[in-house]
Amino acid sequence: MNIIPEITRECITDLINNNQREDGRNLDEYRDIGIETGIISKAAGSARVKIGNSQVIVGIKPQLGEPFPDTPDVGVLMTNGEMLPMADPKFEAGPPSEASVELARVVDRGIREIVDLEKLCIEPGKKVWMLFIDLHIIDFDGNLFDTATLAVLSALKNTKLPVAKMVDDESVINEETTMDLPLRGTEAMCTFVKIGENVVLDPSLDEEAILDARLSIGITDAGSICAMQKGGDKPLTKDDILEAVSTAYSKVPTLIEKVKNA
Template structure:
């Protein structure tokens, strides 16, 4: 079933594509330029960690919730990270109340995979009693305003919230866990990770696509990269293929642009 909200007039499609093919964009940015970015941490008083990120008019609130639980059977000595996203109807007319749709599921999985595969958090340090008790950290993404490029905003906000998260000291005495809420410590962070998303429109790749650009893209590529330039995640979207040259060009741009995004996490 066609979503009427996503039908783009042909004149608009041709106009945006023509501009991009001529190295221009509707909002005046260069093809490899991000919109204005802002990032705040500690914005939710009741959360152990939180952040609010804005990329252009896209805005996401992130909260983290650590709690003690059981590890997965195949990783008995490793803590747990779990990411969920909520596309609030007030953020966009295309978001509907109800169970998570495919966009919400994809956003959660991509952000989760990027953070997990980067090994940003030392999950072994979150083990309390091997095979029995570990720290579980839940990351909740709340989309407040949607104007394109949720992937990059979600990862940037989630990383900032994790860096802002505090957990209490715990001791194990005779197999009993004693939680010391008076002494809090940050999560064991190894290095930051960010994500850069590209849209193929016409014959060009543009970074940080706005909503208008997302609606006419033929392919999308999101690349997760660590502070040490390790590619840890990739997600392809859209119907059209990308050439090897286009992918390598996106990776090269990501290596440079990631340094700009990392500065917001300092």
């Protein structure tokens, strides 16, 4: 956790209690968002997303494999998060940290609602597409949940799968013919933190360092909540949660539109 001076904590809290923020944003306002797709030539799909100075790169690698025994006609989706030391001094090389595992799981939880895994089946019980999604945190300035979710969504929409079929119990891949990744829709996530008396959207690094509680909400373009994650040591009130959900519903369409226009 970032350690910040008490005077900075008090200054940020006082501003938020007065409906202001140190970077001049409204309490329910995102920082600038930038999206690029197709940035990794060797990946089937890729994207780079920036929210403020936070930056995440995503690459997607598909390969054929055997399905899990309990889901013989469903494709496999695996999400991995890597917080690179170059992104923040507190990130360390080596096994995944608790924060990177949480990030990968929360992002994975949301996108499972929109990837049509049944259409990734080549032959039940024998061959399915397995999608390996790698998140690389390049710069960290707060709110990785929303940044990573936008990056994965953008990479999924950029993904092309080669056509595959079974011939005499052998899988045959036609690399020259590709298809779009089958998706049921789109999804975006909005992350809020409670500081002092108010809830704010898209926390900066300093705001995350002093948060009382955090709430991330994933919503599909169909209007259903597909993921929710609570963080922080202190509770949220019913009014805090309802306010966050209402704001998320108003912001998600704009986030999804940015992905479509990327």
